Amino acid sequence: MSINILMPALSPTMEKGNLAKWVKKEGDKVSPGDVIAEIETDKATMEVEAIDEGVLAKILVPEGTADVPVNQLIAVMAEDGEDAKAVAASAGQGGNSAPAAAPAPAASPAPAAPSAPAPTMHTPASPISANTGKIFASPLAKRIAKMNGIDLTNVKGTGPRGRIVERDVRAILSGDAPKAASSAPAAQSAAAPAQQTLATSASSDSVKALYEAGSYEEISLDGMRKTVAKRLVESKQTVPHFYLSIDIELDQLMALRGQVNSSAPKDADGKPAFKLSVNDFVIKALALGLQRVPAANAVWADDRILKFKHSDVGVAVAIEGGLFTPVVRKAETKTLSAISNEMKDMAARARTRKLRPEEYQGGSTAVSNLGMFGIKNFSAVINPPHATILAVGAGEERVVVKNCQPTVVQAMTVTLSCDHRVVDGAVGAELLSAIKGLIENPMTMLA
Incomplete structure (x- = not known):
């Protein structure tokens, strides 16, 4: 029996994808685990692996096709011992009508079949x-x-x-x-009234009418920018944000960081095994802070709150056209050097859009650091379903009064954005206090 290959859902929110490339061609033998195609989502380019053995008999959606709906038939494979040419001919007879039937699933019960995980298999x-x-x-x-x-x-x-x-x-x-x-249909229907209450932006034509023709360049939105725009608008319109800021001294952290980096072991080429950044300490401090204030280690889930045992901390990484938030899993259990090397690896792959969905989905909080740009303080937008995000400003020399004497210290301002449905003011303040204590006494993070 022939095997249908459907457009896979590479993330829980994926509805369409671009079929970037066919790695296998018609007539190629396929084994389980072989990469047969590359799919572009709004976030990354993912490889699709075969799950059975056979011959790729017919490709129904050519590479380069954009916006292919999830579960649409994209190719047919012949099982071992099956006539691949016969399978291809059979698929070719029905292949031309498949795309036309897709836009109107309500007209007939037949299109319901693609929503099944594998219609031709037991x-x-x-x-x-x-x-x-x-x-x-x-x-x-x-x-x-x-x-x-x-x-x-x-x-x-x-x-x-x-x-x-x-x-x-x-x-x-x-x-x-x-x-x-x-x-999904019921959920979309139920969500429609709520979505209709959200403010909508002016149309592109109405905006362009305000400016002289030829005075601007039009830049089309790619999938990532569309997704970022949609999620952040929904966040600001549906999540009740409030903000808490605190100043944190960095003198002890900077001294410890220098000592640790200078004593890092070297590899065969003389390169250090790791190089800690201030952000690595911030990630670890946030992870440990969530363990000390477990009420803040939670997310909003419509009719309930999910409270987590481990601290999975996302870290915003800017790339061209948008951003990723790779997640450091169980960050409270990892050493600073492990966090540093993991973040360097994920940040590098994020910039080439090679992160896997499981590497940037989930988590209960995130860190957004603009200190390297000299930004003193800012308030970040929460990435739902997260309940918090920590915005980190630049470290700088400041004059503070200690024991009635002015003293120069290295300090930074951090701002915690909170979802008031999950984190109350006192809980948010307790979390910030824990983070401050950890960063100002960084040796406690080495234990």
Whole structure:
């Protein structure tokens, strides 16, 4: 029986994607784990791995096609022993009508089939072999599960013959993606009245009419900029922000940072194994602060609050056309050098849009640091569902009064943006106080 290859949902919020490249061509033999295509989302370019063995019989959506809906049929694969030419011919007869049917799913019950995980495959009750106890899962699913500590024995497979595939693991990470997908029309319908109350921007034509023709350059929005704009507008309109600021002295931190960096071990080329930044200390201090003030280590989830055991801290990384917020998982358990090296790696891959969705989704808070640009203080916009974000200003010399005497110290101002639905003023103040204590006594972060 032929195997349908559908446009995958590479993140819980993905609705469309661009089919950037076919790595495998028609007639190529495919094995489980082989990369068959590259998909561009609003955030990154992701590789799509095969989950079964066979021959790529027919490509129905050519590479370079933009805005391909999730679950649309993009190719057909022939199983071992099956006539690939016959499969290709059969797919070709129905291939031309598939895109036309997609815009009108309500006209017939037939289009409901693509929403199923794998319409042409059988799904047994368990992905675990009764004879060997082996878990049937794709290499990508195993890798994502291992990175996030997910036990695959508790995951229900929706791939061929009950195999656990990438989307099944991502469903666990996102809370319950299959349930969300099945109820998407109802959820969208219920959300529509609320969305209609949000303020809308002026149309492009009305804005352009205010300016002389030829006096400006029009720049089309890419997927990332559209997503950033949408999420931040929704955040400011739906999240009740309030802000708390505090000054933090850095003298002890800067001294310790210098000592640690100067004593860092060298590799064979004489390069230090790590180089700590002030931001690395801030990430660690925020992570430990959330452990000391667990009420702040939470997110808003519509009709409830999710309170977390570990501190997963996002860090805003500016790239051309937008930003990523890669997440340092269980940051409270990691050394400063581990946080430093992890952030350098993720920041580098963020700038080339090579981060995997599980690396920038989730978390309960984030750090936004503009100190390197000389910004003294600012208030950051919360990235839902996070309940807080810490805005970090530049370190500078300031005159303070100590023991009735003016003294010059190195200091910075940080501002905590809070979602008042989750974090009350006293809780936010307690968290800031904990962060201040940790940064001003940095040796406590080395324990």
